[in-house]
Amino acid sequence: MSGSQVMRMGMSSMQATVVSDRLSRKVSRNIRERAIELVLFFAASVSVLTTIGIIWILVFESYHFFENVPLWNFLTDTMWTPLFSEPRYGILPLLLGTVTTSLVALAVAVPLGTIIAIYISEFASARVRETVKPFLELLGGVPTIVYGYFALTVVSPVLQYFFPSLPGFSMLAAGLVMGIAIVPYISSLSEDAMRAVPMSLREGAYAMGSTRFQTAVRVVLPAAISGVLSAYILGISRAVGETMIVAVAAGMQPNFTMDPTEPAQTISAYIVQVAMGDLPHGSIGYQSIFAAGLSLMLLTLFFNILGHMIRRRYREAY
Amino acid sequence: MAKTEQDLPLKAETRDFNFHYGAFHALKNVNLPVVEKRVTALIGPSGCGKSTLLRSFNRMHDLYPGNRYDGAIVFHPDNTNIVDPKVDPIEVRMRIGMVFQKPNPFPKSIYENVAYGLRVRGERSQSAIDGRVESALRGASLWNEVKDRLDKPATALSGGQQQRLCIARCLATDPELLLFDEPTSALDPIATSNIEELITELRERVTILIVTHNMQQAARVSDYTAYMYIGELVEYGVTDDLFMRPKKKETEDYITGRFG
Numbered sequence: 001m002s003g004s005q006v007m008r009m010g011m012s013s014m015q016a017t018v019v020s021d022r023l024s025r026k027v028s029r030n031i032r033e034r035a036i037e038l039v040l041f042f043a044a045s046v047s048v049l050t051t052i053g054i055i056w057i058l059v060f061e062s063y064h065f066f067e068n069v070p071l072w073n074f075l076t077d078t079m080w081t082p083l084f085s086e087p088r089y090g091i092l093p094l095l096l097g098t099v100t101t102s103l104v105a106l107a108v109a110v111p112l113g114t115i116i117a118i119y120i121s122e123f124a125s126a127r128v129r130e131t132v133k134p135f136l137e138l139l140g141g142v143p144t145i146v147y148g149y150f151a152l153t154v155v156s157p158v159l160q161y162f163f164p165s166l167p168g169f170s171m172l173a174a175g176l177v178m179g180i181a182i183v184p185y186i187s188s189l190s191e192d193a194m195r196a197v198p199m200s201l202r203e204g205a206y207a208m209g210s211t212r213f214q215t216a217v218r219v220v221l222p223a224a225i226s227g228v229l230s231a232y233i234l235g236i237s238r239a240v241g242e243t244m245i246v247a248v249a250a251g252m253q254p255n256f257t258m259d260p261t262e263p264a265q266t267i268s269a270y271i272v273q274v275a276m277g278d279l280p281h282g283s284i285g286y287q288s289i290f291a292a293g294l295s296l297m298l299l300t301l302f303f304n305i306l307g308h309m310i311r312r313r314y315r316e317a318y
Numbered sequence: 319m320a321k322t323e324q325d326l327p328l329k330a331e332t333r334d335f336n337f338h339y340g341a342f343h344a345l346k347n348v349n350l351p352v353v354e355k356r357v358t359a360l361i362g363p364s365g366c367g368k369s370t371l372l373r374s375f376n377r378m379h380d381l382y383p384g385n386r387y388d389g390a391i392v393f394h395p396d397n398t399n400i401v402d403p404k405v406d407p408i409e410v411r412m413r414i415g416m417v418f419q420k421p422n423p424f425p426k427s428i429y430e431n432v433a434y435g436l437r438v439r440g441e442r443s444q445s446a447i448d449g450r451v452e453s454a455l456r457g458a459s460l461w462n463e464v465k466d467r468l469d470k471p472a473t474a475l476s477g478g479q480q481q482r483l484c485i486a487r488c489l490a491t492d493p494e495l496l497l498f499d500e501p502t503s504a505l506d507p508i509a510t511s512n513i514e515e516l517i518t519e520l521r522e523r524v525t526i527l528i529v530t531h532n533m534q535q536a537a538r539v540s541d542y543t544a545y546m547y548i549g550e551l552v553e554y555g556v557t558d559d560l561f562m563r564p565k566k567k568e569t570e571d572y573i574t575g576r577f578g
Contacts, residue, residue, distance in 0.1 A: 198422075200420055200422045201424065203378060203381065203418065204416075204418060204424065204484070205424070206378070206381060206411065207411055207415070207416040207418075208434055208435045208487065208488075209408055209411040209412040209439065209491070211408060211438075218434070219424050219425070222425045222426065223424070225425070
């Protein structure tokens with residue numbers, strides 16, 4: 001509200017100005033406001049339009065794919081060999097590859113991320129916290145291709161040392177490293193959620209004679225559960241969509257198995273493989289990556305919606 | 319056992335107690351008796367140190383860095399010095415319950431809130447916990463309102479009910495001393511009068527130390543009152559005497575509303 005308007009409102013009480021006069025529009029200010037609003041609107045539209053564009057392309061190209069390949073085959077066939085002379089288009093091997101590597105990753109990232117969050121939020125001194133957090137952020141900033149080569153050249157050989165029968169490419173090695181890559185996301189979001197728990201709740205817990213650990217695990221963690229669970233969901237989404245680590249370290253053969261000690265291909269890794277090759281535009285092989293991409297997107301969409309529901313279900317009003 | 323002028327047993331007393339927040343000297347040579355099975359009220363203007371004193375009794379200040387206790391808070395009958403660094407604050411808090419200004423139920427069911435203290439103390443027998451939960455809720459005059467929805471989240475209760483739940487949470491562990499830090503300042507008048515009634519009932523069972531901003535409340539619920547000002551205990555006495563015939567000019571000014 002401008003100064004003159006305030007004055008006018010102040011005077012109105014004494015002079016009883018007409019209401020329409022008090023609210024009279026200033027043309028120049030109006031134009032400027034509208035211009036700013038438009039800029040903001042376009043900025044916001046970019047993300048919406050991009051999303052719509054992506055969905056449109058995925059659906060459009062997948063539609064052509066499903067003209068040639070029945071949806072039923074796509075969902076039930078256990079072979080994925082689109083580049084062979086007798087192609088089979090069953091998404092299940094890729095889906096199992098994605099699920100298996102993600103499960104291995106989560107088995108690492110969820111416990112580790114949660115423990116780190118509890119430690120940093122409830123136990124660490126300010127000094128330790130300020131030292132550890134930059135390292136975690138650094139870990140989160142490492143390019144995933146670097147993680148991929150770390151999995152292939154360090155983790156795989158180490159695992160092979162203990163389990164000599166393990167192949168050089170395996171979902172286990174890729175999943176473990178992917179888990180490490182996801183830890184920073186889970187730990188930092190969980191920690192934010194736990195730090196947002198009001199001090200009065202901790203005081204209440206301590207006043208009941210709780211130890212630090214009891215306070216952290218029995219009171220603070222349950223109070224932050226909606227944030228912690230959505231951190232897990234974000235971790236799942238990242239694991240499902242993660243590409244480079246699995247492309248480099250999990251092998252490139254579609255493999256209808258959930259055994260993590262086997263090599264396999266994930267949906268994302270398949271997309272990389274085909275997108276890099278020189279398949280003719282419009283061929284079924286080319287279209288298959290859009291069908292795979294659509295499946296991947298529906299999968300992450302499912303987890304995002306799940307995360308949203310969990311957040312709403314467990315939202316804690318302090 | 320230590321006695322007051324009226325020869326009543328003490329549950330606790332502070333002896334030349336001083337407290338520092340970093341460089342700030344918040345409490346100065348406080349000597350406060352807390353008579354057993356009676357209600358002692360701490361009154362005084364904002365910043366006088368009454369909450370600081372209350373929170374020293376269960377070592378709440380230990381949660382924050384840079385604080386220092388000096389002197390003693392002696393807990394009877396075993397003469398433990400609560401603020402002695404060698405005394406485990408968790409042991410102290412196991413014996414002393416606290417109800418806060420704003421109700422702070424845990425993000426658990428009503429039942430689990432009351433059972434919390436028992437579980438922390440390692441109680442495993444479900445039937446024992448059931449019994450204690452019910453008697454604590456009855457003791458906090460909450461049982462009839464919640465007995466059919468013990469598994470519902472505590473945060474669904476009204477503010478006054480939440481505060482009584484916090485009292486029940488303390489009662490379940492049979493504390494020897496119950497600290498109240500302005501327990502009604504976030505509540506409406508009806509909830510306030512419920513809590514005040516409850517405090518009056520509880521004085522039969524447990525020693526109570528209450529900080530209040532509300533002088534009428536101190537007059538209504540307490541047996542003894544201590545008036546504090548800028549970190550010092552100005553006057554202590556039987557509540558009726560302190561309000562009717564204050565010995566010190568400052569006390570009189572405060573309770574007659576001339577200042578504060």
